[in-house]
Amino acid sequence: MNITIVAGARPNFMKIAPIIEAIQHKRSEGFNINYRLVHTGQHYDKNLSGAFFEELNIPLPDSNLEVKSGTQAEQTAAIMIGFEKELRLNPCDLVMVVGDVTSTMACTIVAKKAHIKVTHVEAGIRSGDMRMPEEINRIVTDSLTDYFFTTSTYANENLERLGISKSNIFFVGNVMIDTLLKNKNRFKKPKLWDNLMLSNKNYLVMTLHRPSNVDEEEQLKALITKIVELGKDYPIVFPVHPRTQKLLSNLNLNFKNLHYVNPLGYLEFNYLVENAKAVITDSGGITEETTVMNVPCITLRNSTERPETCNIGTNILVGNDSKKIESAFNVLLSGAWKQGHIPELWDGQAAKRIIHHITHIYKL
Secondary structure (H helix, E strand, O other): OEEEEEEOOHHHHHHHHHHHHHHHHHHHOOOOOEEEEEEOOOOOOOOOOHHHHHHOOOOOOOEEOOOOOOOHHHHHHHHHHHHHHHHHHOOOOEEEEEOOOHHHHHHHHHHHHOOOEEEEEOOOOOOOOOOOHHHHHHHHHHHHOOEEEEOOHHHHHHHHHOOOOHHHEEEOOOHHHHHHHHHHHHOOOOHHHHHOOOOOOOOEEEOOOOHHHHOOHHHHHHHHHHHHHHOOOOOEEEEOOHHHHHHHOOOOOOOOOEEEEOOOOHHHHHHHHHHOOEEEEOOHHHHHHHHHHOOOEEEOOOOOOOOHHHHOOOEEEOOOOHHHHHHHHHHHHOOOOOOOOOOOOOOOOHHHHHHHHHHHHOOO
C-alpha cells in the first residue's frame, strides 16, 4: 500500500519522523508499505533546513507545495489546489495528516473529495476555544477522518461523543514523545548557556506566540513585565518567535534578567527546557515535553487541548491573569510545585502502534 504523509509546519515533521521510521522497519520485515512525504510549505521557516532534517534523522520531503504565507483563506485555498495536483500525479491508498495546522484540515478535505481514506494522528484533542484557528482545523479534520489515532483517553472520549465508532479509534500514545525520548540523550548545550552563565535549575525559559498574548502591544508589554518582575532572581531565556519579534521591535522592554535569543534547534532548545527551573509558555507541544521531563510549566492560556498535562503532568493554566500568574510563581518559588506523572502510553512506542494498526486494517 502507498501512504501520503502530509506535514505543514516544523512540529509536524517531529511527529512524522518516528512514523516514517516505523514504516521503514515494517518494510524491512517484508510488509508491502510505502510512503510519500509531502511538505505543503505552509510555514516557511528558515530553520527548517537540511540541518534540521539531519538533526532528527528525518527524510527530506518528496514534494514541497511551497504555499508559504497568506491569510487563512489564501493558505487553505493554495494548499488545496497544490495537494489536489499532488494526489492526481501520485495516487495513494491512504492520506495521513498530523496535528492541527491548516494543512491538516485542507489536505483532509482534498483527500476525501478524491475518495481517498484519511487517518488523523493526534485526533480528538479539543481546547473548547473556537477563537483558535487550530480548534476549527481539528473539528473539520475529525469530521471527515476515517481512522483516528489518539494521544489520550480524553481524546477518545471526545470522539465517542461525536458518535464515531470505537472500532475506528486507536489509542496509541504520543508520537511527539517518541521523538523526545529517542533524542533525549542527544540534547546539546547551546552556546548561550556559557554566555549567560546559566546553571542547572537556576533559570527560566519563556516562549510566546499565541495571538491572544502577542497581538496587542499593551497586553504583551504587561505580560512580559509581570513575568520579569516575579522571576527577578532568575535569568529568563526568551527564544523569540518571528511573530512575536515584530511586536517586540515596537516596545522598549529591556530588563537585566530577560535575555532575548534567536529560535533554537530541537536538541538545544530541549536541553534548555530539561535543565530549567520552569517553563512559561503558551505552546501546547511544550507542555507535553515538560510533563515527560518533569519540569514545572506555567501555561499562559485559559484552556488546553491537552488536559492530561494538567491533570497528570506538571502543567497549570493561568491565562494572562496577573493574579493567577503571581500565585503560580509563589508555588514554584516555594518549592511546592506538584509532582507530575507521565500519561499512559507516552512511552516512545506510539508510531510503532500506529503502523501496526494500519497493517492490520489493510490486511498487509
